[in-house]
Amino acid sequence: MLTDSQPTTTNNSRCVLLLYLVLCPAAVSRAVSCCCISCCVLLLYLVLCPAAVSRAVPRPVSCCCASCCVLLLCLVKMSHDVIVDALPYIDTGYDEPGVREAAIAMVEDEKKRYRPTKNYLEHLPQLNLNAFETEVMRCEFERVAARQPMDTLSMKRYELPPPPPGKMTDVAAWGECVDNSMAQLEHQATRITNLDLMNEFGSEAWKAHNNILQHMLTRSQAQLQEYKKEIQELNWSRKSMQTKAGEELRHLETSWVSLVSRNYEIEQACVLLEAEIAKSEREKEIQE
Structure with missing residues (x-):
């Protein structure tokens, strides 16, 4: 026994x-x-x-x-x-x-x-949510928080108003109107120049951009195939x-x-x- x-x-x-x-x-x-x-x-x-x-x-x-x-x-x-x-x-x-x-x-x-008895993030600095805020972003966040409507697009800079009725004989007021008209004319001339440049070189620039995107796509697909091959070999080995x-x-x-x-x-x-x-x-x- x-x-x-x-x-x-x-x-x-x-x-x-x-x-x-x-x-x-x-x-x-x-x-x-x-x-x-x-x-x-x-x-x-x-x-x-x-x-x-x-x-x-x-x-x-x-x-x-x-x-x-x-x-x-x-x-x-x-x-x-x-x-x-x-x-x-x-x-x-x-x-x-x-x-x-x-x-x-x-x-x-x-x-x-x-x-949990330990804070695993204590070695990291305190999170600063306002590190990348600009003054414009801060004002916009405050507007959204206050539920105020967005300001409409101002077209005042594109207008050609005459002098006020009380300054119709004021040479300085007419000078400001002429300067505004010249600025508007130069702006329109610049737009026409940009359109001419786009008409002449825009198609070639777009083609070059498409070629760059195609090259990036080809490289990414080749890298993806390499990763898939490595994963398959690892699975077979495992x-x-x-x-x-x-x-x-x-x-x-x-x-x-x-x-x-x-x-x-x-x-x-x-x-x-x-x-x-x-x-x-x-x-x-x-x-x-």
């Missing part, structure tokens, strides 16, 4: 594994998710080892606890590597009904219970790596189950031999 007392080597291995499980839980999550339920039972047995588990689950070889040591070495090695918490190309069950809803529910529950890793994991899991089963058979044989030895000793004592 099995008891809760274990050899010193097994206790030491179990203590080391317990410390590792407490200090490095991220490494264990990958190991538990990759293994079958028997791996979880072994982890529970090696860490907790209650009486009920010891009676229900056969313990590994007591003298050396080889499975515990191998698992501990694997976990230590994983702690120094990049932990990949999901292998979507080999893991299954993501498309089953209720899985996505359960994951979203867990995330929402975590969001409700999470209370799929190949995960497929190989999945085959290795399944092989290791099968080997582990085989070794545990063999250890269980050896343990059973040892228990039977111990029982036979004890029986033989009792018969020998009775005969004596």
